[in-house]
Amino acid sequence: ASDVSVLWLPLPRSLLTCRTAEPLEYHRSFLKENCRPDGRELTEFRTTTLNIGSISTADGSALVKLGNTTIICGIKAELANPTVEAPGKGYIVPNVDLPPLCSSRFRPGPPGEEAQAASQFIADVIESSEVIKTEDLSIDRGKLCWVLYCDLMCLDYDGNILDACVIALLAALKNTRLPEVTINKETSAPEVNLEKRWELQIHKHLVSASFCIFDDSILISDPTAEEETLSTAHLTVVTDEDDRLCSVHKPGGTSLSGERLQECISRATTRQREIQKLIAKVAHSVKKAQ
Amino acid sequence: MTPSACDKSAFSTMEVCGSLTVSLREFGCEQSLLSRPDGSASFVQGDTSVMAGVYGPAEVKVSKEIYDRATLEVLVQPKVGLPSVRERSQEQCVRETCEASLLLTLHPRSSLTLILQVLHDDGSLLSCCLNAACMALMDAGLPMSCLFCGVTCAISTDGQIITDPTAAQEKESRALMTFAIDSAKHSVLMSSTKGSFSVHEVSGLMTGKKECAPFQTNKTVNAKPKRPDVTNRLH
Amino acid sequence: MTNSPCPHPDNKPFSGQPEKEKTWGGKRFRAGPVAWVIYFNMPTDTKRVRGPEVSQSPSLFSCDPAAVLPSKGPRADGRRRDQVDVRPVFVRCGLVSQAKGSAYLEAGNTKLMCCVYGPRETDRKDETDMKCGRLTTDMRFAPFSCPERGSWIQGSQDKDFSLMLHESLQPAICLHKYPRSQIEVSVMVLENSGSVLAHAVTCASLALADAGIEMYDLVLGCSMRQDGTSYVVDPSYMEENGCSSVSCENQGGLTVAFLPSLNQISGLQSDGDMTEETLTAGVRTCIEGCYKLYPVIQRALTKAVRKAAPSQSES
Numbered sequence: 130a131s132d133v134s135v136l137w138l139p140l141p142r143s144l145l146t147c148r149t150a151e152p153l154e155y156h157r158s159f160l161k162e163n164c165r166p167d168g169r170e171l172t173e174f175r176t177t178t179l180n181i182g183s184i185s186t187a188d189g190s191a192l193v194k195l196g197n198t199t200i201i202c203g204i205k206a207e208l209a210n211p212t213v214e215a216p217g218k219g220y221i222v223p224n225v226d227l228p229p230l231c232s233s234r235f236r237p238g239p240p241g242e243e244a245q246a247a248s249q250f251i252a253d254v255i256e257s258s259e260v261i262k263t264e265d266l267s268i269d270r271g272k273l274c275w276v277l278y279c280d281l282m283c284l285d286y287d288g289n290i291l292d293a294c295v296i297a298l299l300a301a302l303k304n305t306r307l308p309e310v311t312i313n314k315e316t317s318a319p320e321v322n323l324e325k326r327w328e329l330q331i332h333k334h335l336v337s338a339s340f341c342i343f344d345d346s347i348l349i350s351d352p353t354a355e356e357e358t359l360s361t362a363h364l365t366v367v368t369d370e371d372d373r374l375c376s377v378h379k380p381g382g383t384s385l386s387g388e389r390l391q392e393c394i395s396r397a398t399t400r401q402r403e404i405q406k407l408i409a410k411v412a413h414s415v416k417k418a419q
Numbered sequence: 420m421t422p423s424a425c426d427k428s429a430f431s432t433m434e435v436c437g438s439l440t441v442s443l444r445e446f447g448c449e450q451s452l453l454s455r456p457d458g459s460a461s462f463v464q465g466d467t468s469v470m471a472g473v474y475g476p477a478e479v480k481v482s483k484e485i486y487d488r489a490t491l492e493v494l495v496q497p498k499v500g501l502p503s504v505r506e507r508s509q510e511q512c513v514r515e516t517c518e519a520s521l522l523l524t525l526h527p528r529s530s531l532t533l534i535l536q537v538l539h540d541d542g543s544l545l546s547c548c549l550n551a552a553c554m555a556l557m558d559a560g561l562p563m564s565c566l567f568c569g570v571t572c573a574i575s576t577d578g579q580i581i582t583d584p585t586a587a588q589e590k591e592s593r594a595l596m597t598f599a600i601d602s603a604k605h606s607v608l609m610s611s612t613k614g615s616f617s618v619h620e621v622s623g624l625m626t627g628k629k630e631c632a633p634f635q636t637n638k639t640v641n642a643k644p645k646r647p648d649v650t651n652r653l654h
Numbered sequence: 655m656t657n658s659p660c661p662h663p664d665n666k667p668f669s670g671q672p673e674k675e676k677t678w679g680g681k682r683f684r685a686g687p688v689a690w691v692i693y694f695n696m697p698t699d700t701k702r703v704r705g706p707e708v709s710q711s712p713s714l715f716s717c718d719p720a721a722v723l724p725s726k727g728p729r730a731d732g733r734r735r736d737q738v739d740v741r742p743v744f745v746r747c748g749l750v751s752q753a754k755g756s757a758y759l760e761a762g763n764t765k766l767m768c769c770v771y772g773p774r775e776t777d778r779k780d781e782t783d784m785k786c787g788r789l790t791t792d793m794r795f796a797p798f799s800c801p802e803r804g805s806w807i808q809g810s811q812d813k814d815f816s817l818m819l820h821e822s823l824q825p826a827i828c829l830h831k832y833p834r835s836q837i838e839v840s841v842m843v844l845e846n847s848g849s850v851l852a853h854a855v856t857c858a859s860l861a862l863a864d865a866g867i868e869m870y871d872l873v874l875g876c877s878m879r880q881d882g883t884s885y886v887v888d889p890s891y892m893e894e895n896g897c898s899s900v901s902c903e904n905q906g907g908l909t910v911a912f913l914p915s916l917n918q919i920s921g922l923q924s925d926g927d928m929t930e931e932t933l934t935a936g937v938r939t940c941i942e943g944c945y946k947l948y949p950v951i952q953r954a955l956t957k958a959v960r961k962a963a964p965s966q967s968e969s
Contacts, residue, residue, distance in 0.1 A: 184845050185763055187798040197751035201844060203798025209709035222705035226806065229792065230769045230840040232752040237792055237840075239701045240806075242507055249508035252703050257594075257614045276709045280797040280806075284767060284842070285750045308712050321715040333615075354752070362519070364610075373615045380508075381515020381599070384606035387625045394618055501700045 153359050160347050167196075167353065172396055174338075174351040177404070179296065179411045182304045189305025189329075193297040196353065197287035199231075202297035204279050204305050208319060211267065211274040219266020219274035223251040225281045225294060232286035232354070250378060251281065251294055254367050258333045258375040261302060265330055268310050273319055275307060288354040291365050291378075295337040300408055304415075305329045335375055336404040337367040338397035345383045350396060364390075366397040370405065443583040444543075448550070450558040456534075458559020462551035464583060466541035469548050471555035475531035483530065488523035491531045495548065498537045509545055513552050516599045516609045520553075522562040531561070542586040543571035545597045545611060565603040572596050572624055574616055580624065596624060702806060711802050729886060729893065731762065738942045740876065740888040743950050745857070747864040747958035755865025757954075759857040762890060763847035768857040770865040773835035787832030791820040792840040793854055799846045801891070815851055822855045822875070822911035822921030828868040837867060848890040852877040855911045855921065860951055864958055871913040872951060873920055876943035878936055879907050880928055885936065887943050904932055910940035914948050 148155045148166075159166050169175070175196030184190035187203035211218055225247040229235045240248070255261070266275040279301065281294050306326035310319050341352040341360035352360060362382025367375040374394065379385065444465030453459035456472035476489055483490045493514040495506040502510075517533065533555065535548050549569030556563060573584040573592035581588050589595055594614030601608050607625070726735075733739040741762035750756035753769035776788055793815040797804045819841065827837070839862065841854045855875030862869060879889040882904055886893055894907065906926020912919055919941075924933065 184765070184798060186801055186845050186847075190798065199750075201796070203796060205798050205803040207709035207711055207803060208715070209706040212706070220705050222703055224702050224806065228794065228840065228842060229771075229838070230753075230767065230794075230842050231750070233771045233774075242511060245504045245507040245701055246511040248703050249504045252504075253508075253613055257612070259615075276705050278705065278797065278803055282796055282842070285752055287751050310712070310715075319715045320717045321712040323713065323716050362515075369615065373617055374612070374621060375615045377596070377610050377612050377621060379607065379610040380512045381517070381519055381609045383519050384601050384604055384608050386604075386606050387622065390607070390625070391618075391622065394621075503700045504703050507701075 152355065156356065156359055157344070160343055160349075165349065165356070169351075171348065172350045174400060174403075175353075177296065177407060179300055179407055181300050181411050181415050187301075188307060189301045189303075191297045191300035191304060193293045193300065194285075195289060195293040195296075195351065197285050198283075198289060198293050199285040200281055200283055200290060200293040200297045202279060202281045202294070202301040204277055204301050206305070206307050207276045207278065208268075208273060208310070208321075209276045211271060215263070216271035217267050218263040220276040221252075221255055221261060221263065221266075221279060222276060223255060223279040223281065223298065224248050225251060225283070225290070227283050227286065227290075231283040234286070246380070247291060247294065250291060250365070250376075251279075251298065254295065254335065254337070254376050255298075258335045258367070258369055260299065260331060260333045260335055261329060262332055268319070269312050273310070273312070277302075277305070286354060288352045288357045289339045292337050292339050292351065295335060295367065296404055296408070299331070299335060300411070302329055303331055303408065303412060333369040333375070334401075334405060334408075335367050335369050336397075336401040337365050337376070338393070338400040339363065339365045340393050340396075342383055342385065342389075348389060348392065350400075364393055366393050368394075368397050368401045370401065372398050372401070444585070446550075446583075448554050450554055456555075456559075458555050458557070458561070460551055460554035460558050461538075462547055462554060464543055464547045464550070465585060466539055467543055467547045468538040469544070469551040470536045470538055471548075471551040472534045472536075473531065473555045473559040473561070474534075475559075476526040476529035476561075477532075479528060479530035484528050487527050489521075489526040489529045489531050491518055491521065491523065491533065493517065493533045493552070494535065496534065496536045498540060509548060512545065512599075512609050512611055513548055516549060516567060517552055517556060519608055520563050520565050520567050520601060521556065522564055525562050540586065542584045542589045543569075543597070545569060546571040546583070546599075549597075549599050549609070565601040567599050567601045567608055569597060569599050569609075572598075574614070574620060578620075594620070596621070598624075713801065726884070729890075731890060733886075735884050735886055738887050738939055738946060740943050740946050743853075743856075743947060745860060745951060745954040747860060747954055748961070753861075753865070755861045755863070755867070757857045757860040757864055759853055759860070761847075761849065761853050761888065763845055764843075764850060764853055765845040765847075766841060766843045766850065766854055766857055768839065768841045768854070768861040770837065770839050770858075770861045770867065772837040772865075773832040773867070774838075776834065776836045784834045785830065787827075787829040787834075788836040789820060789824050789827060789829060790836055790838045791816045791823065791858070792838070793819050793843070794841070795843045795846060795850075799843045815854070818851060818909075818921060818923050819854055819858060823858055823862070823873055825918075825920040826859060826869050826871055826873045826913055827862065828870065831868050837862075837865075846891055848892075848894045849875075849877045849888050849909075851875065851923065852888070852909050852911075856947060856951060860955065863955055871916045871918075872948075872955075873911050874914055874944040874947050874951065875909060875911050875921075876940040876947065877907060877909040878939055878943070880926070880932055880936060881905055885939065887939060904928055908933070908936045908940060910937055910944070912941055912944040914944060 178194045180192040182190055183192055184203050188206045189204040192201045225244050227235045227244040229237050268274055279298055283290055309322045309325040313320050340348055340350050341356055342348055342362040343360050345361055365378040369375055446464045448462045450460045452461060453472055456474055458473035461470045479490050491514055493510045495509045497506055533552055546569030553567050571583060573581045573588055574594040576593050594616040596612045598607055599609035744760040746758045748756055749758050750769050753771055755770040758767050794812055795804050797806055839858050841858055843850055852875030855873050859873035878885050878887045879893055906928045908924040911921030
């Protein structure tokens with residue numbers, strides 16, 4: 130299907146033939162003209178769409194589409210005993226899954242390196258930003274607390290899954306309603322009222338912005354899967370609404386100068402505003418519909 | 420700056436550099452200490468210690484073969500237990516940093532394996548892993564475009580920057596950042612952060628780490644004449 | 655196939671009596687069976703972010719008793735009993751950019767997605783019979799798809815479903831046209847609100863058609879649940895798993911995979927205890943259900959083909 134999509138581009142045939150044979154040359158010829166094969170400018174993000182609360186079996190859910198990339202996040206809350214080290218805290222357990230369904234590059238079986246690295250990244254971001262205070266998840270100090278299983282699943286892998294994951298996670302957390310729990314004084318057993326639910330308090334609204342470096346020098350934002358494989362380095366910047374940075378994640382690759390990094394950070398802050406607006410708009414329309 | 424051979428126990432602390440106080444814990448390195456791998460090194464930063472071994476270039480599995488360059492695999496083994504998701508993310512960071520500095524195109528369709536065994540973790544583990552990896556790759560005699568070093572910085576609650584923090588300092592800190600810096604341009608190859616911090620702080624650190632870089636890269640340069648049992652120290 | 659309702663046996667003690675679950679959970683922590691199951695999951699846990707060793711669903715501690723489903727009168731969602739009353743279906747083709755063909759299906763709250771990759775070179779080189787292509791199926795449930803959270807690890811029920819999906823689809827595909835290659839079908843259940851297997855079959859055949867794989871016919875799936883003398887078509891999750899107070903006689907579930915234009919059945923799965931007459935009547939009911947589905951699926955497919963056509967004519 131991807132070969133067919135090339136054909137609508139109004140370009141000379143000589144250019145078309147080389148996409149499969151020489152993808153790097155193909156991309157370079159676009160970047161020279163300050164644009165990209167999908168018609169975007171270098172710093173442009175793909176259209177982002179958001180759908181909140183579509184999964185009724187989950188306590189909170191969101192589906193994000195970033196161009197073709199699709200991530201669904203479902204949050205399930207369960208009860209558990211807190212750890213001895215942190216008796217007044219709950220757990221947040223994020224996991225990213227890249228099933229063979231989302232791209233032909235993934236095989237069935239346990240998560241591969243990319244999925245594991247993404248899970249760790251999301252876990253780190255949650256911990257660094259304190260998007261949710263784990264203290265809020267405590268029910269009975271030292272005895273009972275909530276575990277939020279945040280399962281992120283990729284349904285269509287077309288690059289930049291980290292950005293989509295962070296948006297999906299934030300939107301799903303905003304959508305999460307936890308049932309009320311009271312501890313029975315006599316039996317000291319928890320009693321759950323599934324009808325009465327409360328909203329989680331979101332302390333930080335984080336948004337991530339990812340970039341790729343092409344040929345050691347050209348910076349592009351929101352890379353597609355093809356651009357990711359051809360580029361020489363990736364960078365993800367996570368910011369919160371106070372313009373503080375929660376993560377500057379660059380797992381290796383070619384070097385990046387300080388000025389370039391500054392550029393990425395300022396682009397990330399504008400992206401933060403865009404996504405904030407989007408989430409607020411969708412959340413508002415969901416509330417209205419209820 | 421004179422490299423001198425000495426015992427690990429005889430290390431002294433680092434000194435001041437430029438406007439910023441850059442103090443690193445005593446560090447040391449030993450190369451070619453293992454006989455089986457093609458290259459090996461151990462790197463010590465304070466009480467943090469990592470052992471690295473490199474195998475290759477060797478034959479590659481068909482499924483992992485890349486037609487125009489070598490396939491690099493990095494394995495991080497924790498001190499106890501099985502490697503978990505955290506190790507996997509460290510592996511990714513080290514691998515992509517090594518890939519950027521190694522001239523992998525010189526060995527197409529072959530495999531390189533780098534194994535990092537954590538001997539003790541007392542903070543700044545990722546930077547220690549990076550340093551050990553760089554030394555081991557050098558010891559294996561693999562062609563590289565540049566060297567790299569890892570630096571970890573912690574920002575304490577009162578806004579002070581601590582370079583090369585211990586585990587206790589890491590725990591108390593508000594933010595923790597690890598950078599890999601290349602020896603050619605002194606620019607950032609890898610960055611991994613925890614905790615939240617301002618834009619100002621990160622740009623401040625960028626200059627800070629640059630002052631750090633000559634130090635650390637020197638130490639790797641010093642190690643170049645391969646002398647087993649020699650630990651290199653920067654003074 | 656067992657009668658266990660939840661696709662994640664990891665969540666359940668292997669008692670074979672899942673309805674009793676509410677009583678074993680009680681209102682107290684009984685870590686026994688849960689801890690035992692977790693122990694089995696341990697080896698693969700290193701590849702995921704770990705949570706606490708044991709956690710339990712809040713519904714186990716719910717103070718209001720679970721509503722007992724009525725065995726008479728209209729169904730919970732307003733559909734009629736003893737009628738071929740299927741839920742309205744929403745289908746869309748070609749949503750996944752990376753796949754050769756894909757389909758998304760929504761029936762009531764049941765939501766699933768299917769992608770088809772291939773035909774491509776087989777993974778297995780040792781296969782002796784290379785005259786004919788291979789079909790692989792993989793069906794998985796998202797952890798948040800069921801009322802109780804499932805584990806990431808594929809349970810035996812997922813494998814059973816994959817196998818049945820495979821058996822239902824294989825007769826419809828012209829595999830002899832794809833020698834030495836394999837076609838991969840993967841289904842992801844995003845929300846399980848009953849009749850998952852039946853809808854998975856429909857969705858998968860649609861995705862195969864969208865991928866341009868040569869087929870004899872589409873495969874449509876429909877399921878029903880017999881409860882004593884009455885039956886429900888396209889049962890919801892509650893209807894599938896809710897225990898009825900009536901006697902256990904003549905109770906069971908039936909899923910039929912049907913090739914509508916050839917008028918043949920490619921897959922049939924039933925569980926429970928049903929008399930011969932009930933079963934044959936049930937098969938007929940399911941076929942009727944499939945015919946109700948047929949125009950919707952056809953329309954979705956024509957729409958997808960139309961959408962793809964202009965770009966090809968330009969070239």
